[in-house]
Amino acid sequence: MTWEEMLPLLWPATVETALMVGWATLFTVLLGLPLGVALVVFDRDGLRPLPAFKSGLGFVVNIGRSLPFIVLMIAIIPFTRLVVGTTIGTAAFVVPLTVGAVPFFARLVETALREVGTDVVQAAQAMGASRTAIVRKVLLPEALPGLVAGLTVTVVALIGYSAMAGTLGGGGLGDLAVRYGYQRFETLLMIVTVVLLLVIVQLLQSLGDWVARRLSHK
Amino acid sequence: MIQASGLRKQYGTTVALDGVDLHVREGEIHGVLGQSGAGKSTLLRCVNLLERPTAGTVTVAGQDLTALGDRDLNRARQRIGMIHQHFALLSSRTVAGNVAFPLEVMGVPRAERERRVGELLELVGLEGRGKHRPHQLSGGQKQRVGIARALAGNPSVLLSDEATSALDPATTQSILALLKRLNAELGLTILLITHEMNVVKSVCDSVAIMAQGRIEESGSIADLIRTPGSRLTREIFPLPEPAPSGSVTLTFTGDPRQPVVSEVVRKFDVDLSILGGSIEDLAAGSVGRLRVALDGAEAPAALAYLRDSGLIVEEAP
Numbered sequence: 001m002t003w004e005e006m007l008p009l010l011w012p013a014t015v016e017t018a019l020m021v022g023w024a025t026l027f028t029v030l031l032g033l034p035l036g037v038a039l040v041v042f043d044r045d046g047l048r049p050l051p052a053f054k055s056g057l058g059f060v061v062n063i064g065r066s067l068p069f070i071v072l073m074i075a076i077i078p079f080t081r082l083v084v085g086t087t088i089g090t091a092a093f094v095v096p097l098t099v100g101a102v103p104f105f106a107r108l109v110e111t112a113l114r115e116v117g118t119d120v121v122q123a124a125q126a127m128g129a130s131r132t133a134i135v136r137k138v139l140l141p142e143a144l145p146g147l148v149a150g151l152t153v154t155v156v157a158l159i160g161y162s163a164m165a166g167t168l169g170g171g172g173l174g175d176l177a178v179r180y181g182y183q184r185f186e187t188l189l190m191i192v193t194v195v196l197l198l199v200i201v202q203l204l205q206s207l208g209d210w211v212a213r214r215l216s217h218k
Numbered sequence: 219m220i221q222a223s224g225l226r227k228q229y230g231t232t233v234a235l236d237g238v239d240l241h242v243r244e245g246e247i248h249g250v251l252g253q254s255g256a257g258k259s260t261l262l263r264c265v266n267l268l269e270r271p272t273a274g275t276v277t278v279a280g281q282d283l284t285a286l287g288d289r290d291l292n293r294a295r296q297r298i299g300m301i302h303q304h305f306a307l308l309s310s311r312t313v314a315g316n317v318a319f320p321l322e323v324m325g326v327p328r329a330e331r332e333r334r335v336g337e338l339l340e341l342v343g344l345e346g347r348g349k350h351r352p353h354q355l356s357g358g359q360k361q362r363v364g365i366a367r368a369l370a371g372n373p374s375v376l377l378s379d380e381a382t383s384a385l386d387p388a389t390t391q392s393i394l395a396l397l398k399r400l401n402a403e404l405g406l407t408i409l410l411i412t413h414e415m416n417v418v419k420s421v422c423d424s425v426a427i428m429a430q431g432r433i434e435e436s437g438s439i440a441d442l443i444r445t446p447g448s449r450l451t452r453e454i455f456p457l458p459e460p461a462p463s464g465s466v467t468l469t470f471t472g473d474p475r476q477p478v479v480s481e482v483v484r485k486f487d488v489d490l491s492i493l494g495g496s497i498e499d500l501a502a503g504s505v506g507r508l509r510v511a512l513d514g515a516e517a518p519a520a521l522a523y524l525r526d527s528g529l530i531v532e533e534a535p
Contacts, residue, residue, distance in 0.1 A: 117306070120307070124319070124323075126268055126377075127296065128320070133322075137322065215310075218309055
């Protein structure tokens with residue numbers, strides 16, 4: 001294969017991966033952030049202790065985390081069809097990607113929020129701050145560097161998941177690697193795909209680290 | 219100003235507070251002195267209900283806090299400042315942002331907030347530092363930010379949780395001087411807990427000594443010093459305890475340059491040997507304590523004379 005032949009394959013595949021991961025990241029943050037906050041707030045020694053409810057949430061999160069992504073993707077096909085009306089194509093795979101990443105990100109959010117010292121939380125309580133104010137003005141801003149680091153890890157994991165989605169008809173770089181690298185022995189294209197993924201992941205990780213460092217004032 | 223009665227706090231089977239009564243008058247600096255584990259931190263945290271006591275009531279500025287719901291309690295807490303051993307500043311905010319935090323919580327509009335933050339930083343001697351980050355400041359400066367933040371809501375009461383324990387001696391003195399100034403200028407009532415006698419000596423008007431969840435002794439420093447056998451007196455002065463048999467311990471208050479001892483020796487037929495003694499400068503004035511052995515036929519008369527001169531005379535058996 002020449003570069004002229006590879007480029008029309010690589011470019012759309014990269015765009016598909018970017019779209020899948022981008023949308024999935026957006027929905028993961030929208031759902032996973034509140035879930036992570038809930039895991040901390042409703043904990044036994046949280047701001048609003050509801051231990052039974054927190055255990056229930058934790059259990060659901062653990063189910064999501066214990067299923068291998070490829071199994072989860074197949075298992076929730078009916079749900080995907082319900083949400084987007086189809087189970088193939090890039091848009092359809094945003095659903096399993098989000099479902100797979102939300103529990104993962106929620107646990108990282110939980111860990112980041114727990115890093116915030118109890119002393120600042122209690123200081124805020126002593127100043128008469130409401131629970132909502134403590135979450136919005138203390139927990140989330142203080143944990144921001146950790147949240148950014150968690151998001152970076154999640155995006156990288158999503159790129160990994162999206163390659164698996166490729167094998168079931170989701171398109172993207174994973175799909176390209178399977179069809180050309182595995183089924184047609186196009187070694188050069190395979191190598192280019194691998195390098196491309198490496199570069200994308202490295203760039204994202206460096207960007208995430210840089211932002212987290214900029215936000216940290218320790 | 220602060221009235222706690224019958225406070226009990228139990229964690230499982232551990233009793234942290236075992237029936238504590240605390241009374242802090244308006245405008246005074248009241249210390250709670252005790253070793254770690256004595257329950258003083260729990261006591262302080264019960265005053266603004268960061269810990270809810272198992273039994274007992276807490277009244278601050280005439281309001282029974284234990285009877286309030288969440289919303290009213292938060293409003294009451296906005297009028298009770300608190301400073302912390304490790305400062306508890308938000309690293310995500312600048313110095314000005316930290317001081318503005320309680321004002322945001324109270325819903326003060328932005329322009330008003332900025333004006334007030336400027337005033338507060340000036341009050342604690344940090345003008346021009348508003349844009350700094352907490353990690354760029356020294357320990358003493360961080361505590362000044364903590365104090366400015368605690369004063370934002372114009373509180374009538376300031377609670378200090380070992381506020382100088384993480385600071386070096388010179389910085390401790392400067393923070394204590396600031397607290398004393400705020401007490402005098404703003405009429406701020408301060409309740410502070412500490413394990414350092416030095417803090418009590420330098421700023422407190424009154425003190426409660428705590429051990430094992432109970433208050434062992436409390437009252438104004440001046441009164442306790444005059445109470446024979448008080449724990450406070452024994453702990454302030456570095457004289458060996460118990461006093462050796464037959465010795466007499468004299469406590470002087472007021473002007474330390476009273477020539478009473480030389481008068482006694484001149485007036486009575488006694489021999490006086492000095493066993494030990496020191497003079498301490500307290501917030502309440504200078505106090506001297508002298509341990510002597512008094513021998514001779516007129517020793518009882520000499521002791522009576524010392525008592526009449528206003529000294530506190532304690533005779534060891």
